Amino acid sequence: MCxxxxxxxxxxxxxSIVLPPSLKALLPLQMHELCQGAFYKKNERLFLTGKKPDWxxxxxxxEVTLERTGLQGxxxxxxxxxxxxxxxxxxxxxxxxxxxxxxxxxxxxxVPITELSGALDRDPDFASRWISMLNTEVKRLxxxxxxxxxxxxxxxxxxxxxxxxxNGEYQVNTGLKSLAGELGVTxxxxxxxxxxxxxxxxxxxxxxxxxxxxxx
Amino acid sequence: MCxxxxxxxxxxxxxSIVLPPSLKALLPLQMHELCQGAFYKKNERLFLTGKKPDWxxxxxxxEVTLERTGLQGxxxxxxxxxxxxxxxxxxxxxxxxxxxxxxxxxxxxxVPITELSGALDRDPDFASRWISMLNTEVKRLxxxxxxxxxxxxxxxxxxxxxxxxxNGEYQVNTGLKSLAGELGVTxxxxxxxxxxxxxxxxxxxxxxxxxxxxxx
DNA sequence: CGTACTTTTGAATCGCATCAAATCTGGTGG
DNA sequence: CCACCAGATTTGATGCGATTCAAAAGTACG
Numbered sequence: 001m002c003x004x005x006x007x008x009x010x011x012x013x014x015x016s017i018v019l020p021p022s023l024k025a026l027l028p029l030q031m032h033e034l035c036q037g038a039f040y041k042k043n044e045r046l047f048l049t050g051k052k053p054d055w056x057x058x059x060x061x062x063e064v065t066l067e068r069t070g071l072q073g074x075x076x077x078x079x080x081x082x083x084x085x086x087x088x089x090x091x092x093x094x095x096x097x098x099x100x101x102x103x104x105x106x107x108x109x110x111v112p113i114t115e116l117s118g119a120l121d122r123d124p125d126f127a128s129r130w131i132s133m134l135n136t137e138v139k140r141l142x143x144x145x146x147x148x149x150x151x152x153x154x155x156x157x158x159x160x161x162x163x164x165x166x167n168g169e170y171q172v173n174t175g176l177k178s179l180a181g182e183l184g185v186t187x188x189x190x191x192x193x194x195x196x197x198x199x200x201x202x203x204x205x206x207x208x209x210x211x212x213x214x215x216x
Numbered sequence: 217m218c219x220x221x222x223x224x225x226x227x228x229x230x231x232s233i234v235l236p237p238s239l240k241a242l243l244p245l246q247m248h249e250l251c252q253g254a255f256y257k258k259n260e261r262l263f264l265t266g267k268k269p270d271w272x273x274x275x276x277x278x279e280v281t282l283e284r285t286g287l288q289g290x291x292x293x294x295x296x297x298x299x300x301x302x303x304x305x306x307x308x309x310x311x312x313x314x315x316x317x318x319x320x321x322x323x324x325x326x327v328p329i330t331e332l333s334g335a336l337d338r339d340p341d342f343a344s345r346w347i348s349m350l351n352t353e354v355k356r357l358x359x360x361x362x363x364x365x366x367x368x369x370x371x372x373x374x375x376x377x378x379x380x381x382x383n384g385e386y387q388v389n390t391g392l393k394s395l396a397g398e399l400g401v402t403x404x405x406x407x408x409x410x411x412x413x414x415x416x417x418x419x420x421x422x423x424x425x426x427x428x429x430x431x432x
Numbered sequence: 433c434g435t436a437c438t439t440t441t442g443a444a445t446c447g448c449a450t451c452a453a454a455t456c457t458g459g460t461g462g
Numbered sequence: 463c464c465a466c467c468a469g470a471t472t473t474g475a476t477g478c479g480a481t482t483c484a485a486a487a488g489t490a491c492g
Contacts, residue, residue: 068362076365078358089354091347097355120344127343128336131307134350138305139313141357142294146284148364149292149400177438184365189480191440393470405448407472439488
């Protein structure tokens with residue numbers, strides 16, 4: 001029952017690449033060959049705030065966050081992606097409104113934006129699939145907002161397991177410190193909350209997994 | 217310099233209606249006549265969680281929130297709309313994932329979902345405009361998440377004025393209590409924070425407007 | 433084996449939630 | 463027109479939970 005997770009590899013320029021099924025099903029056929037693979041080491045940035053978007057990034061291994069640096073220089077995590085597009089919303093945008101940061105070694109598929117945009121205009125089925133993807137993203141973001149509106153860390157953690165997890169199990173992929181950032185709390189407070197939740201047998205922990213214990 | 221704001225009217229069944237320019241520009245011509253006007257009194261619900269979406273709601277006057285009721289029965293505001301679509305993300309969804317609540321007397325344009333979906337498949341230009349709208353929404357939601365990640369109420373208020381306001385001015389439309397909900401804080405705390413910000417001359421208040429005082 | 437980072441625990445502090453209550457406001461009906 | 467009510471606004475007092483600062487223990491990696 002260990003989580004299936006592809007590790008990231010640096011394959012150099014990766015001339016020919018294999019698209020993951022989810023991306024293959026989304027993109028029209030003629031786009032497939034225009035895609036390129038890319039590798040980013042931990043803490044490398046895929047793109048920077050203010051820069052012009054040329055590629056759409058589809059994460060296939062590793063993990064990428066969208067971050068903005070606040071007024072005091074602290075970074076705020078807007079989104080984390082382990083499988084799927086980062087910055088879908090930058091399709092028709094002149095500049096990025098946040099940074100894309102690989103928080104671990106990461107493989108992505110790069111899709112050229114100009115061609116992507118053209119294909120969306122030409123191919124109604126593709127446009128429809130793209131809209132569905134954006135709909136999903138909007139809902140995910142609404143849930144994220146809901147989570148961040150909760151006052152206690154305990155509530156946020158349980159909400160996370162319930163909405164992002166499967167069958168009451170949530171896989172923590174890049175460490176609790178990173179998760180704390182996503183939940184909008186300090187890592188110390190998260191550690192304490194998890195310890196408390198474990199002591200009251202509300203959740204169990206193991207192998208980076210947070211599991212809800214079923215209560216009668 | 218008073219804010220232009222259309223008040224909501226109950227025009228009965230409103231057989232023939234006038235679409236606002238923003239909606240007219242978005243929808244293809246043949247959709248225009250399929251739209252209907254509707255009026256909701258304060259605290260009426262446009263739709264309920266779990267119900268099947270038949271109409272898309274475009275708010276033209278008043279204000280609508282998307283809300284989910286948490287485990288303890290408290291309601292969490294996911295989104296507020298004063299002009300534009302509510303629940304754009306429910307286009308291809310079997311059921312609503314939240315409630316739509318008129319928090320003041322509200323006029324909306326109802327657009328039939330089946331026809332809307334068909335038009336998106338047939339009309340690439342329309343699909344393109346729809347995608348742009350979703351992109352905007354995704355970005356707005358990301359900013360909302362960023363705001364909710366801020367620890368202090370002061371930071372959230374200033375972020376709100378900077379991102380949702382115009383020229384350092386933010387119009388509070390439906391009361392501070394409602395705004396407090398959107399910011400994820402209690403109304404008491406918000407009142408105190410605003411009073412403090414006013415005392416230090418960081419902001420000014422008047423006529424439901426929060427204005428940033430320019431500092432050298 | 434040393435370095436960097438994560439995880440963990442400790443103690444002090446502070447901001448916000450909470451509960452309470454007073455004032456103000458607009459709208460309703462006598 | 464005024465009494466009345468519901469809701470919004472405001473201020474006060476108290477306690478809790480999260481932040482903050484600090485430091486120790488664990489872990490991965492070269």
